Amino acid sequence: xxxxxxxxxxxxxxxxxxxxxxxxxxxxxxxxxxxxxxxxxxxxxxxxxxxxxxxxxxxxxxxxxxxxxxxxxxxxxxxxxxxxxxxxxxxxxxxxxxxxxxxxxxxxxxxxxxxxxxxxxxxxxxxxxxxxxxxxxxxxxxxxxxxxxxxxxxxxxxxx
Numbered sequence: 001x002x003x004x005x006x007x008x009x010x011x012x013x014x015x016x017x018x019x020x021x022x023x024x025x026x027x028x029x030x031x032x033x034x035x036x037x038x039x040x041x042x043x044x045x046x047x048x049x050x051x052x053x054x055x056x057x058x059x060x061x062x063x064x065x066x067x068x069x070x071x072x073x074x075x076x077x078x079x080x081x082x083x084x085x086x087x088x089x090x091x092x093x094x095x096x097x098x099x100x101x102x103x104x105x106x107x108x109x110x111x112x113x114x115x116x117x118x119x120x121x122x123x124x125x126x127x128x129x130x131x132x133x134x135x136x137x138x139x140x141x142x143x144x145x146x147x148x149x150x151x152x153x154x155x156x157x158x159x160x
Contacts, residue, residue: 068137069121069122070121070122071121071122071123071136071137071138072119072120072121072122072123072124072138073121073122074138075119075124075138075141077119078100079141079142080098080117080119080124081098081099081100082097082098082142082158082159082160083095083096083097083158083159083160084096084097084098084142084156084157084158084159085156085157085159086107086154086155086156087154087155087156087157088148088152088153088154088155089152089153089154090153093107094106094107094108095107095159096156098117102116102117102118103115103116103117104116104117104126106128112129114127114128114129115127115128115129122136123135123136123146124144124146124156131148131149131150132148132149133146133147133148133149133154134146134147134148135154135156141158142156142157142158143155143156143157143158144156
């Protein structure tokens with residue numbers, strides 16, 4: 001009799017556990033359905049965006065060529081770190097800080113892992129979250145001009 005009682009109790013517990021798991025699965029399925037609808041909505045919004053917009057981290061079809069292919073050959077790596085007045089499309093945006101570890105801080109004081117700079121003989125490249133700026137001309141020591149991947153002009157002028 002005790003064994004039969006234990007079997008009934010274990011069976012009842014198993015049924016209760018199965019019902020709870022089934023309810024949890026139904027809840028998760030409902031959440032999954034909502035997330036799938038949200039993903040489809042976001043994909044539709046993305047598809048509706050203009051096709052002419054540059055993709056993140058891509059080089060534009062036309063990168064402003066350097067007036068001198070060795071424009072930055074005389075600029076040492078150690079000369080780059082510092083604070084710069086940043087102008088975009090003739091509008092002053094604020095101060096950027098470039099660090100010796102090839103990272104930088106934006107004009108709002110934010111520093112993200114995607115923010116990187118790279119120096120070559122022909123240009124200074126700054127990688128942002130959603131685009132790149134190619135500085136291809138040295139106006140004077142510490143003053144560089146170039147173009148963003150979206151076609152806007154950019155200028156850096158060292159202040160420190």
